[in-house]
Amino acid sequence: MGFIVKLLDSGNYFTAGEDGIDTTSSREDAIINGQFSEYEEAKENAEYWSGQMELGVDYIIESV
Numbered sequence: 001m002g003f004i005v006k007l008l009d010s011g012n013y014f015t016a017g018e019d020g021i022d023t024t025s026s027r028e029d030a031i032i033n034g035q036f037s038e039y040e041e042a043k044e045n046a047e048y049w050s051g052q053m054e055l056g057v058d059y060i061i062e063s064v
Helices: 027-033 039-049
Strands: 003-007 013-017 020-024 059-063
Touching (some): 003 027, 003 039, 013 039, 020 027, 039 059
Antiparallel strands (some): 003 013, 003 059, 013 020
C-alpha cells in the first residue's frame, strides 16, 4: 500500500517535479509519480513543502 497527498483548497495532488515536488489534478499521475511508501513520509513531505499546512485542514493523505 502507498499514500498520496491531496491539497484540499485546489483538489490537486503532490507529484514529482523538476525541482522536487509539483502538483497535478490527476489522481492517476499522483499514484504513478507522487506515491509515498510510508504514511509518515507523505506527512513529512507535505509539512516540509509548506510549513504552514496542517493535516486535515489544508491537505489529506489518501491510501492507494
